[in-house]
């Protein structure tokens with residue numbers, strides 16, 4: 001007997017063969033629905049899938065990542081305040097609910113004449129998939145601005161793998177610092193060993209946007225709580241620097257000042273404003289600070305200083321913005337000059353309507369497009385309008401800032417921290433994730449963050 005799962009996989013195979021003649025001959029055939037291919041499982045694309053009327057559309061999702069990552073909490077997961085799985089929403093349950101199809105593949109090309117996308121599996125096999133309507137939501141990637149040594153020596157904070165690597169790297173440096181004094185067969189601490197430990201325990205965050213600030217906040221919470229308690233001898237050696245041109249520039253001056261004071265005084269972060277990183281060597285970073293320059297030896301350097309388009313975004317042959325970095329769309333999120341192709345989220349920009357590249361914008365665009373693709377009467381669809389529901393950032397030490405909330409301009413401190421947590425809890429896309437987050441926070445509150453280092457020892461045998 002063919003199981004439900006079997007039927008679904010057959011349904012998936014049909015899209016590969018793309019044989020409309022055979023299926024049209026069936027007397028039971030439902031009216032043909034337009035084939036909507038959604039590219040990506042990020043904030044924008046996931047929302048399209050969640051909200052689209054799949055009775056009217058034959059939906060296929062293509063993405064190398066089989067889940068939505070709740071990026072605003074990636075820093076929390078990097079330090080173990082919450083588990084990574086608690087901030088990931090697998091795409092499969094939603095695909096099943098929508099009776100859609102998902103292929104774990106990347107899009108590597110678009111043939112606009114034939115209306116097919118060229119896909120590539122994670123194993124490198126290529127295939128074509130036909131579409132009537134194409135939704136492109138492939139986001140951005142970290143930008144190293146071609147600064148020498150960044151790509152080779154810095155850690156990044158974009159995907160779950162980055163968060164895993166970051167935590168593992170920090171624990172590695174801590175353990176290395178802990179045995180440094182024993183390496184010369186003399187347990188006394190020499191001056192040279194002190195310098196080495198100092199280097200291993202120097203943490204550098206580059207970039208003072210929300211990602212950099214939240215990471216610095218979570219990192220210092222971890223270092224001055226769990227690490228200070230469990231590696232007592234190492235505490236005096238811990239240094240955290242932040243190099244950035246400015247701090248949280250999307251917030252007003254009062255909140256920027258609040259954040260700066262909090263990071264410096266309460267979280268012990270040495271914030272260097274007006275800084276430009278010029279070169280990153282394996283354990284030394286060179287920075288220009290106004291007219292002067294400085295070099296610092298480090299054990300961990302994490303790069304949170306900007307984003308750039310995926311190379312193929314520029315190769316799709318779509319109309320782009322002036323800088324050539326984002327796909328240009330009209331007020332209905334349709335790619336300029338194309339038929340049946342839409343672009344949303346970080347990878348797109350609306351002509352004469354600049355919006356920040358945030359999850360909030362991507363999510364609202366996804367919501368809008370799903371509605372538009374499900375509406376029979378296109379006359380009813382109005383141009384996309386963004387409604388700012390507020391911005392916030394965690395600063396560490398159970399302190400946050402919130403701005404531009406409906407009816408309130410600013411909230412700071414512990415109340416903002418509670419607001420920050422509640423908002424993110426509420427914004428989770430499933431009760432499963434809300435439950436997991438709640439238990440994570442409780443676990444961390446009672447037992448602290450986990451310090452297990454899997455690292456190379458956890459390689460399969």
Ligand SMILES: Cc1cc2nc3c(=O)[nH]c(=O)nc-3n(C[C@H](O)[C@H](O)[C@H](O)COP(=O)(O)OP(=O)(O)OC[C@H]3O[C@@H](n4cnc5c(N)ncnc54)[C@H](O)[C@@H]3O)c2cc1C
Nearest residue numbers: 040041042043044071072106107138139345346357358359
């Ligand atoms: C650490 C971090 C913290 C952040 N914090 C905040 C915050 O607090 N508030 C806020 O508003 N914003 C925040 N952002 C920004 C926010 O995450 C982005 O603006 C948002 O993710 C953009 O959504 P998107 O759907 O355009 O792209 P993404 O969410 O990046 O999703 C892109 C999707 O496309 C897929 N993809 C990529 N290439 C291909 C391909 N070739 N073929 C098919 N699929 C592909 C990816 O796998 C992914 O599923 C943060 C970002 C990061 C990295």
